[in-house]
Amino acid sequence: MEKLRSSFTGKLGFVLAAAGSAVGLGNIWRFPYLAAQYGGGMFLLVYIILAVTFGFALMIAEIAIGRKTGLSAIGAYKKLDKRFSFLGYIAALVPIIILPYYSVIGGWVTKYLFVYLTGNSSAAVSDNYFTGFIGSVSEPIIWFLAFVGLTFLIVLFGVEKGIEKVSKIIMPVLVVLSVAIAIYGLTIPGAFEGFLYYITPNIEHFSAKTVVAAMGQLFYSMSLAMGIMITYGSYMKKDVNVESSVHQIEIFDTGIAFFAGLMIIPAVFAFSGGDQAALNAGPGLMFVTLPKVFASMPAGNIIGGLFFLLVLFAALTSSISLAETVISIFRDKLGWNRIFTCIVVLIGCIVLGLPSSLGNGIWSNIKIIGMDFLTFFDFISNNVIMPIVALLTSILVGYIIKPKVIIEEIESSSKFKGKKLFSVVIKYIAPVCLFIILITSVLSAFGLMKI
Ligand code: PFF
Numbered sequence: 161m162e163k164l165r166s167s168f169t170g171k172l173g174f175v176l177a178a179a180g181s182a183v184g185l186g187n188i189w190r191f192p193y194l195a196a197q198y199g200g201g202m203f204l205l206v207y208i209i210l211a212v213t214f215g216f217a218l219m220i221a222e223i224a225i226g227r228k229t230g231l232s233a234i235g236a237y238k239k240l241d242k243r244f245s246f247l248g249y250i251a252a253l254v255p256i257i258i259l260p261y262y263s264v265i266g267g268w269v270t271k272y273l274f275v276y277l278t279g280n281s282s283a284a285v286s287d288n289y290f291t292g293f294i295g296s297v298s299e300p301i302i303w304f305l306a307f308v309g310l311t312f313l314i315v316l317f318g319v320e321k322g323i324e325k326v327s328k329i330i331m332p333v334l335v336v337l338s339v340a341i342a343i344y345g346l347t348i349p350g351a352f353e354g355f356l357y358y359i360t361p362n363i364e365h366f367s368a369k370t371v372v373a374a375m376g377q378l379f380y381s382m383s384l385a386m387g388i389m390i391t392y393g394s395y396m397k398k399d400v401n402v403e404s405s406v407h408q409i410e411i412f413d414t415g416i417a418f419f420a421g422l423m424i425i426p427a428v429f430a431f432s433g434g435d436q437a438a439l440n441a442g443p444g445l446m447f448v449t450l451p452k453v454f455a456s457m458p459a460g461n462i463i464g465g466l467f468f469l470l471v472l473f474a475a476l477t478s479s480i481s482l483a484e485t486v487i488s489i490f491r492d493k494l495g496w497n498r499i500f501t502c503i504v505v506l507i508g509c510i511v512l513g514l515p516s517s518l519g520n521g522i523w524s525n526i527k528i529i530g531m532d533f534l535t536f537f538d539f540i541s542n543n544v545i546m547p548i549v550a551l552l553t554s555i556l557v558g559y560i561i562k563p564k565v566i567i568e569e570i571e572s573s574s575k576f577k578g579k580k581l582f583s584v585v586i587k588y589i590a591p592v593c594l595f596i597i598l599i600t601s602v603l604s605a606f607g608l609m610k611i
Pocket residue numbers: 181182183184185186187255258380381382383386388478479481482485
């Protein structure tokens with residue numbers, strides 16, 4: 161994001177870079193615990209339907225906006241319509257909110273990697289290990305600082321390219337390993353029931369909550385409604401096929417989330433007998449369940465260590481792209497130099513991340529609308545700000561600049577097979593559904609509505 165706008169070398173470069181940002185803790189840590197909590201197969205079905213309609217339309221729109229204007233979010237919305245300039249600023253808020261708490265979870269992953277590398281993994285199997293760890297004061301903070309430090313070191317020394325190269329090897333290995341762990345997990349007695357829970361949609365599990373949670377997860381996982389894909393689009397060459405790139409990114413992102421769920425949910429059943437309390441474990445699910453799977457595996461220590469290493473890489477490629485985005489927002493607006501901006505953003509990230517870390521322990525009695533800090537930051541970004549950005553983007557594209565402008569941009573390089581779907585979703589379905597989702601999630605958060 162320097163002055164001279166460079167571009168990705170081609171379609172593969174674009175797809176891999178966008179997938180590098182999209183695939184991260186959202187897929188491996190967040191998706192499985194939401195799927196477990198919100199009805200397994202029903203959540204999966206709702207998620208996939210939303211991905212091929214909303215996800216598709218919104219990602220097409222964002223990438224095309226970026227490529228057409230050649231600008232990142234703040235400038236791009238302004239260029240399309242002056243009255244929508246504010247939307248760029250709202251979108252820019254999202255990575256600023258996410259980066260700190262993302263790094264807290266990144267710290268947990270780093271700690272687990274360390275536990276496996278030092279041969280202490282047997283301790284991690286006990287039920288209270290995880291809550292004991294995140295509930296303490298200094299330990300999670302130290303690991304959070306380690307993760308933030310690593311992210312900023314990479315950004316500061318500009319070695320992202322190196323990391324990206326490594327992640328092109330790492331990502332396929334992660335996929336293979338996840339599939340292998342998932343298959344192994346299915347052989348544990350009792351896991352098959354969990355497999356059925358994960359893939360069979362049960363109408364009784366359908367509620368407004370399922371849709372709200374799936375929608376928030378979709379934005380988060382695909383790095384949508386936060387300006388990221390606009391920026392990526394601005395780096396995209398004019399001859400690259402946008403539609404098939406979007407399909408590939410979606411398949412990659414959803415595929416990894418699916419396997420992460422397959423790795424975790426059947427195993428939760430096997431170890432808990434399908435107890436709903438275990439399925440509701442929330443953010444701790446991956447950290448509580450997987451050590452048990454690894455402990456029951458031959459060479460589980462090594463496999464566990466390798467797994468957390470790969471997850472750490474996936475998390476780092478995402479945290480780097482978050483940090484880069486935040487840094488470029490400040491630099492573009494305030495004209496600061498790179499090092500100074502890095503330091504300011506680093507300090508801001510630490511200050512904002514500390515409450516999320518302490519909120520699981522000594523600050524757990526402090527609640528914002530009934531949520532601890534981490535849950536609140538996650539809620540406000542995924543279930544409030546992102547739907548607002550998506551809603552206003554669909555209004556801007558559907559009614560102000562008109563879908564035609566986006567369609568022409570896509571068709572300048574290739575045929576646009578899904579243009580009917582795109583127009584219908586962006587004009588009619590997206591605005592109505594996003595409005596309902598937004599109102600529902602806000603009212604329920606304030607206890608004004610039960611969903
Ligand atoms: N999409 C990432 C994930 O699923 O982990 C999270 C994310 C990364 C969001 C980078 C935004 C971003 F710029």
